[in-house]
Amino acid sequence: MTNNSTIRVRFAPSPTGSLHLGGARTALFNYLFARHQNGKFLLRIEDTDVNRSSPEMTDQILRSLQWLQLQWDGEIFFQSKHRDRHTAICRDLIQTGHAYPCFCTQELLNEKRQKNEKLGLFKYDQTCLSLSKTEVRKRLTENQPHAIRFHIPQGQTEFNDLIHGHTVFQNEEIDDFIILRTDETPVYQIAVVSDDHEMGITHVIRGDDHLSNTPKQILLYQALSWMVPQFVHVPLIWGADKKRLSKRHGAISVEAYKDQGILPEALVNYLALLGWSPGTDEEIMTLDSFTQKFALQAVSKKPAVFDTQKLEWMNGIYIRSKSISELAEIVTQQLEYAGILKPEDTSFSEEYIYRFIELMQERVKTVNEFVESGKFFFIDPDQYDPDAVKKHFTNEGVGDHLTQLIQRLSGLKKWNEERIEFEIRGLAEELGVGAGKIIHPARVALTGASVSPGLFEMMALLGCDTVEKRLNRAYDFILTL
Ligand code: GLU
Numbered sequence: 001m002t003n004n005s006t007i008r009v010r011f012a013p014s015p016t017g018s019l020h021l022g023g024a025r026t027a028l029f030n031y032l033f034a035r036h037q038n039g040k041f042l043l044r045i046e047d048t049d050v051n052r053s054s055p056e057m058t059d060q061i062l063r064s065l066q067w068l069q070l071q072w073d074g075e076i077f078f079q080s081k082h083r084d085r086h087t088a089i090c091r092d093l094i095q096t097g098h099a100y101p102c103f104c105t106q107e108l109l110n111e112k113r114q115k116n117e118k119l120g121l122f123k124y125d126q127t128c129l130s131l132s133k134t135e136v137r138k139r140l141t142e143n144q145p146h147a148i149r150f151h152i153p154q155g156q157t158e159f160n161d162l163i164h165g166h167t168v169f170q171n172e173e174i175d176d177f178i179i180l181r182t183d184e185t186p187v188y189q190i191a192v193v194s195d196d197h198e199m200g201i202t203h204v205i206r207g208d209d210h211l212s213n214t215p216k217q218i219l220l221y222q223a224l225s226w227m228v229p230q231f232v233h234v235p236l237i238w239g240a241d242k243k244r245l246s247k248r249h250g251a252i253s254v255e256a257y258k259d260q261g262i263l264p265e266a267l268v269n270y271l272a273l274l275g276w277s278p279g280t281d282e283e284i285m286t287l288d289s290f291t292q293k294f295a296l297q298a299v300s301k302k303p304a305v306f307d308t309q310k311l312e313w314m315n316g317i318y319i320r321s322k323s324i325s326e327l328a329e330i331v332t333q334q335l336e337y338a339g340i341l342k343p344e345d346t347s348f349s350e351e352y353i354y355r356f357i358e359l360m361q362e363r364v365k366t367v368n369e370f371v372e373s374g375k376f377f378f379i380d381p382d383q384y385d386p387d388a389v390k391k392h393f394t395n396e397g398v399g400d401h402l403t404q405l406i407q408r409l410s411g412l413k414k415w416n417e418e419r420i421e422f423e424i425r426g427l428a429e430e431l432g433v434g435a436g437k438i439i440h441p442a443r444v445a446l447t448g449a450s451v452s453p454g455l456f457e458m459m460a461l462l463g464c465d466t467v468e469k470r471l472n473r474a475y476d477f478i479l480t481l
Helices: 021-036 055-067 079-095 106-118 133-141 188-198 208-224 254-259 264-272 287-293 308-321 324-337 350-361 367-377 386-392 398-410 417-431 436-447 455-462 464-479
Strands: 008-011 040-045 099-102 147-150 156-161 165-170 178-180 203-207 230-234
Touching: 008 021, 008 203, 021 040, 021 055, 021 203, 021 230, 021 254, 021 264, 021 287, 040 055, 055 254, 079 099, 079 147, 079 178, 079 188, 079 208, 099 133, 147 208, 156 208, 156 230, 165 208, 178 188, 188 208, 203 208, 208 230, 254 264, 264 287, 264 308, 324 350, 324 367, 350 367, 350 455, 367 455, 386 436, 398 417, 398 436, 398 464, 417 436, 417 455, 436 455, 436 464, 455 464
Parallel strands: 008 040, 203 230
Antiparallel strands: 099 147, 147 178, 156 165
């Protein structure tokens, strides 16, 4: 029986790029597995590739994880700080006969590779394995540059993947790979194995793209006489074209989804159900309820297809479940970010912003849509949608209708929804036209588009001065058609 409190997992991103959806889902599955079992969810930054890693990327990854509320336990483990230990392990492996120094130069290896490829051979030919002990000692004393290679034993390497089941690799298909480069830098395999051991990791949960690394890592564990952790490979995420999700599919970083107005709860909810299901029809779930129900064994073996529309649908549900004040905070930030509201501007009261949110909340799927489709609540439309113009501004008598509407509205003593509706319907009746003949052109005049929240409530919020100004502008525009 497993003592659940000993479960320790890690998310181990390389800070060579921002956190993308695949990484976020791996982090999420690690998080859920750990929380479900009362274990530890640790974070390791694999920053050993100094040319490709950067502290900015590390910050971005941390920000994205925090935004998704995937809080890790304890201190962050920075792989680069443990290089000496990684190097020492490589030397130990020589002592125990599991590794050997390789003096072949890069040129020689390239030459061999070219020759061997023609013969259909892809592995290192083990030249340096057959050097005598005396020869090796002599070369080492002479400080001859060398790498260290791990000697792959014969046989096969098997493991039981929690998602894929029993998995077997033939060792003869694995090269005597380098564990320490000539410049003394340890390779990924050795860093990962020694850090997972050092951190007491019990379950390595990572993307399917690491599957081919696993036999090499298991062989290292065995050579080092360390406990082999349980391996779990999570299937990748595909785009709609059934190809691995990449930049070609548009936004793939968590930050890009944030910028597009996706809420973190919605992204977490969507990613959790991408390739996993609680076994019920439930689709809207919180991180806590996922934590209660999560089981790695129920993750699908097949890649999951990412569906932006579904994510947006889910996001819409989260937007509608938020309180007006919560949304006001998020949307105000977006309006400021878009330059539509100035932080010091006091012309729009809190009450105005709350009502604006209320009118838009039912209609939007992303936070950004509040800005994109609702900016006319704050600034005059800078243009009229051409289709809306054709449909609603070119009809006979439309200019005249708008003039009469302006007159009627300017006489209003009380500016509220009911009075506005009363006047508009009254005018339509007087003119003997359907109310739509006034409502639609007025909507285009006020918003620039043919869809918007209800006209009367919108006019009530915009206020009589803005309404009058925009109706007059539209009238002038119609004259130019
Ligand atoms: N740093 C590796 C990556 O970002 C992950 C290594 C692992 O999980 O073993 O793909």
